[in-house]
Amino acid sequence: MRRLPVFFVIDCSESMAGQPLQAVQEGIDFIMSGLRTDPYALETVYVSVLAYAGIVRTLVPLTELFAYRSCELPLGGGTHLGKALDHLAKEIERSVMRTTADVKGDWKPIVYLFTDGRPTDDYEDAISRWNAKYENKVTLVAIGLGQDVDFSILKRLTTNCISLTQIDHEYVKSLCKWISASVVSQSISVGNNQEKQDLLPLDERYMHLAKEKLSFRKGRVDDRTVTFIGRCQKLHHPYILKYTRHLQYGELSDVNINLYNFKLQTCAGISEDYFSWTDHAAEKPKINTSVLEGGSNCPHCYAETAFAMCACGNLMCYDGYSEFAVCPWCLRQISFSASGEDFNLTRGQG
Numbered sequence: 001m002r003r004l005p006v007f008f009v010i011d012c013s014e015s016m017a018g019q020p021l022q023a024v025q026e027g028i029d030f031i032m033s034g035l036r037t038d039p040y041a042l043e044t045v046y047v048s049v050l051a052y053a054g055i056v057r058t059l060v061p062l063t064e065l066f067a068y069r070s071c072e073l074p075l076g077g078g079t080h081l082g083k084a085l086d087h088l089a090k091e092i093e094r095s096v097m098r099t100t101a102d103v104k105g106d107w108k109p110i111v112y113l114f115t116d117g118r119p120t121d122d123y124e125d126a127i128s129r130w131n132a133k134y135e136n137k138v139t140l141v142a143i144g145l146g147q148d149v150d151f152s153i154l155k156r157l158t159t160n161c162i163s164l165t166q167i168d169h170e171y172v173k174s175l176c177k178w179i180s181a182s183v184v185s186q187s188i189s190v191g192n193n194q195e196k197q198d199l200l201p202l203d204e205r206y207m208h209l210a211k212e213k214l215s216f217r218k219g220r221v222d223d224r225t226v227t228f229i230g231r232c233q234k235l236h237h238p239y240i241l242k243y244t245r246h247l248q249y250g251e252l253s254d255v256n257i258n259l260y261n262f263k264l265q266t267c268a269g270i271s272e273d274y275f276s277w278t279d280h281a282a283e284k285p286k287i288n289t290s291v292l293e294g295g296s297n298c299p300h301c302y303a304e305t306a307f308a309m310c311a312c313g314n315l316m317c318y319d320g321y322s323e324f325a326v327c328p329w330c331l332r333q334i335s336f337s338a339s340g341e342d343f344n345l346t347r348g349q350g
């Protein structure tokens with residue numbers, strides 16, 4: 001039996017925190033349960049799920065559909081696309097059967113690569129390596145989630161670049177319907193002993209082919225989201241604060257001066273696992289707190305603010321009145337003075 005291997009490579013970087021990651025999690029479950037009810041897919045499709053942030057790991061090795069168990073997507077710091085491609089290549093070498101003189105191997109693997117931002121690692125060489133070996137051996141579909149995607153990078157990997165303009169439940173569901181239908185259609189083709197190449201038509205209300213090289217602003221200052229990691233002083237559990245960019249002085253845009261600030265979008269507890277998915281060696285950018293708007297209670301102990309900083313540079317929660325506190329990061333006792341001044345803070349890598 002020739003298998004049709006389908007790989008999902010999912011960006012689980014911190015900018016995905018909250019609704020986007022939840023939507024993708026549901027989307028993957030939706031795809032799998034849909035495929036499992038399809039007789040053609042059940043017969044040929046094998047699936048694998050890889051997650052990448054600052055670290056890349058295989059969540060589900062290549063598995064036949066009926067044996068697939070839902071996996072929980074992690075969250076980590078960084079978007080190491082280069083590492084993800086190298087890891088995917090290894091996974092393909094390890095699990096996909098090649099055609100030899102005696103045996104017909106697996107059908108051409110399909111890869112759905114999800115990303116919501118720009119790579120944070122040195123991806124150039126990894127892209128060259130990938131193209132040299134797999135350009136014609138694997139069908140890669142790159143899916144850019146949201147507005148921060150640098151398609152000029154994804155275009156170097158594949159002409160199949162799809163832009164999903166928003167990352168909410170409705171958009172992701174529409175995308176996953178399309179993926180599901182695409183995999184079924186491919187499994188029917190291979191059932192008839194053909195491999196077809198064309199993409200199924202897209203639901204243009206939600207997504208489109210990213211055809212042109214989109215112009216893209218360079219530099220980290222223009223990011224749409226900034227994230228911070230804190231720890232609860234009382235319970236020591238980590239949490240993430242995610243701010244999204246808003247145009248502050250729109251009227252100045254015609255003179256090309258755009259002033260942005262960032263508004264709080266999500267403050268939620270995260271798993272300790274976050275640190276194992278983060279590349280701690282990567283450069284950590286800073287941001288001045290004056291551009292941040294909005295605060296939150298601690299998601300764990302509901303203390304007044306989740307945005308207190310220790311001299312060690314880390315964030316913690318603070319009840320607003322205690323004179324002393326113990327930093328959950330460096331365990332030093334610190335005294336609080338309400339300075340009200342803005343400060344520079346280490347932010348996530350995105």
Ligand SMILES: [Zn+2]
Nearest residue numbers: 232298301317
């Ligand atoms: Zn707390």
Ligand SMILES: [Zn+2]
Nearest residue numbers: 310312327330
């Ligand atoms: Zn500290």
